Amino acid sequence: MHRTRVRVVEDALDANNTIARANRADFDRASVRVVNLMSAPGAGKTTLLERTLAGLGAVRAGVLEGDVQGSMDADRIAHLHVPVVQLNTDAGFGGECHLDANMVRSALAELPLADLDLLVIENVGNLVCPAEFRVGEDARAMVASVTEGEDKPLKYPLMFRACELVVINKIDLLEHVDFDLDRFLHHLDAVNPGVERMLVSARTGAGVEQFRDWLARRAARAPAPV
């Protein structure tokens, strides 16, 4: 039975990759660079986007919000007058714990791709499955909050390994939590040596210009290899 289960999963991943490539072809044709933004629930992805998307200057950004249920995050982003589409994953089952390429594909028609330079896909809050499903993105970034503890790179290695950027958020709380930053960085380098990282507080705004600059640089880059 175990073998059967694994085979089904591999088929599903194979189908996902095929659709992810189709998404990427559409993004490339429209000259839109795409960032898949991931984190645990409540790590601060939406607040970070609120802080950074408004000041992107000439870069025309859009957002695809992935949530099990509700449109609270999309409503927050819409206040910035940024094009945003909410994708809910609760259609079947008790709710999918990640976005996959086909869900993203189903939203493409709702997105004004021709008017965008950058699309940020905010994934469902989860440190496991979102890292397993490509959605057609050029780059993957994650937000890790200092309130989550310094052991997380070792406990969720695929997520930390899959990303080109790790944003360490809520640094305004460093003095109030038991979080050894050096130890976290040591664990991070153990699973993804030298990965780009930045320290920010989306709440206070400290350091968020680093993320804004990173988004702007991604938007200006040639497409990454699929």
Added chain:
Amino acid sequence: MHRTRVRVVEDALDANNTIARANRADFDRASVRVVNLMSAPGAGKTTLLERTLAGLGAVRAGVLEGDVQGSMDADRIAHLHVPVVQLNTDAGFGGECHLDANMVRSALAELPLADLDLLVIENVGNLVCPAEFRVGEDARAMVASVTEGEDKPLKYPLMFRACELVVINKIDLLEHVDFDLDRFLHHLDAVNPGVERMLVSARTGAGVEQFRDWLARRAARAPAPV
């Protein structure tokens, strides 16, 4: 294709429930009450267990630790001289994002069930799929941290609805974060009206005796209906 996918998932849940009932029969035969403890990554499940298991008095407790990878949490619990078994979910695929009944079943032989009154199963940190898979438990409890924001009951309704207890953790950080407790409780009651809740700080120890008492009461109860 969508229909096929849903059918496979339903089959998987059906098989899971069959195995969960077998687990429960084994637990009942050994007179062990079982709590499935869930949360987002880094919400403080292990710290809460460290704080409460030591002082359980006559209740003989054991722990089953679920993690994608590593044995850090099991090592922490072992320091309390509590029987603990680590279950890793990374055998196939990139790592399963939840425990299922069959994984728990595979660990039963390693647990000294005859010597226990209470087994706490610490699930993988995730607010979606763990709520969808029964593992043979009598009760489900979750830990929600105030750092995660007050919108979480609305964004992950199945998790908050599935639990008999919601432990609101990290209240020592309340004055340092933008978290409206009344609003969180309002959202909680919207998805699970009147569910038992308690305010604690596993870090400082504030309020943790409520959770210790809850565990002791669960251990003394007759088995819940499966």
